[in-house]
Amino acid sequence: MNDQWVSGPVWIPEAPPSWATYLAPTLQPIPLIPAIAVVLGALYLAAAIRLWSMGRSWSVWRTAVFLLGCIIIMITMGAGVEGYGLRMFSVFMFQQLTLMMAVPPLLVLGRPGTLLLRATPHRGLGRLVLRLAHAGLRSRAARIVLHPAFMIPVFLVSFYGVYLSGIADAMLPSWYGHVTLELLFLISGVLFTVPVLSTDPLPVKQSHLGRLLDIFAEMPLHAFFGVVLMMATTPVVDFFGTLPVAWDVDPITDQGIAGGLAWSYGELPSVLMLLIIMVRWQRDDTLTSRAADRRHNREGTPELDAYNAYLEQLRQRSERHDRQR
Template sequence: MDGPVWIPTEPPSMENFLAPTLQPIPLIPAIAVVLGVLYLAGALRLWSARRRWPVWRTLCFLVGCAAIAVTMGAGVEGYGLKMFSVFIFQQLTLMMAIPPLLVLGSPGTLLLRATPHRGPGAVVLRWAHAGLRSRWGRVALHPGFTIPLFLITYYGIYLSGLDDRLLPTWYGHTGLELVFLASGVLFTVPLLSSDPLPAKQGYGGRLLDVAIEMPLHAFFGVVLMMATTPIVEFFATPPASWDLDPMADQKVAGGLAWAYGELPTVLILVFIAHQWFRADTRQARRADAEADLHGTPELDAYNAYLEQLATETPSGSSR
């Protein structure tokens, strides 16, 4: 493999997967650490100013950053360079498991609240507001873009042969991992985010988007498990010291795509349904409170009209 990479010689095992072994250029783990530090600095700034910021949102974002650092920074990254099942596990984690944690952290809201309004902070806020109002932001978060992007990251990359051209280099491999994370975040933001967005999607639309996406990775997993030849030629020649059967490993990759990819999606569905129920309940309570305070003029007028009809003497009844 071309580029600054480290490929382990020991056979794959759970101990070797979790070994704290960084790649020569740990780009993505470094990005995760920087994001985590910036987020924590923003939260501490609000807390020190006695302004409220949910601890659970902070924990969600920091756990997401830690998951990125481990998935991309431990020994699992070395095995993912030549082991299809590990690479699929990393892809699913970057696309399905980590984005909800980052999005639930509401980093956009924290940015707007914690950034100083003077000096460099004013420039950051200006760029943030411009991004929220931009047409590109609407396009990037629209289902017409995010769902096809999901399709490309599975079928477009693996079935077009693009993976065999990108994976043999450090630049292509790292670029794909960044694309996986970015596509997962873009897909998740309209579903779960409470940040100010260019456009808000209704709960029904969110459920529909998830329902459309759910079969994608499941069917791709079936394709992998039923294939009789390697889908990705690059993973067909693992190091001899690993004593690994590429076809057996591909079936494991298919099982992961089918099973592991479904769990985060189901949890997202449950979360959206719960949020929808809470929103409807709050709306009903507000309507009842307003009716108790101000009454319901239209309903009262209609009831008075019905009572008037009931008390009036029908025409010709005096005969």
């Protein structure tokens, strides 16, 4: 269906939205983001297969998790849901939360950075790729974009800035602007998740406490924005204020659903990341304690022994002083 509100190579469904039409395998004329997901999944799987063929170990679980993230991107951006997301606030919000909150943890848990370093050959083009990867890890730009002082404002802009400043109304009427926003959502979600959840080599590694603080700082952002949407009685984004008549969808009701998704669906991935961080913290503390116990059993406790020797010297000095008296 042609739509006067969206320009560019787009296809918008004619049928009213339903689960069947949402999940219908209907690609847009230019399925850019699904194609990116296919390429990422293929590269990751090729690298894993290369390690396995060389007799080197690589986690099947991490491979499955990364590929699951790619599949979710393909479905969210490649099925009929993308057509409805071009015009419906609730669907677009679902896509945004999926790209920013649900997919990045799956991609990051796959440890693509470590796989890249292990599977890339150290000759020819592979040598150049490794040099670029190491240069990126040491760069000042990587330290900046992965710092909470950069990422928290990006999350604020992704919700409040995009929808309340007119950016959405300026970009969404064009396919190019629509896809640009979707890519920015995915990139910002990955950049936020990497320092919080990644075990890949990083320019700066945060403590467990720092990661918890980052999660707690992010969690209220989209939840409060969801409340704003649910309480609004007029369209927050003018672009979503008029929907195709054939869909029989009330824009204000749809906006309320979008707010409910931001308040509920957006919190679940954050809670799961919070649990992962706490489990890792407890595990690392246990391993550190056991290592300290083994070291004490093997080497003793020099600090405590020195302190006891000092107390013994004081006792002997006191006894000599008493005998001289």
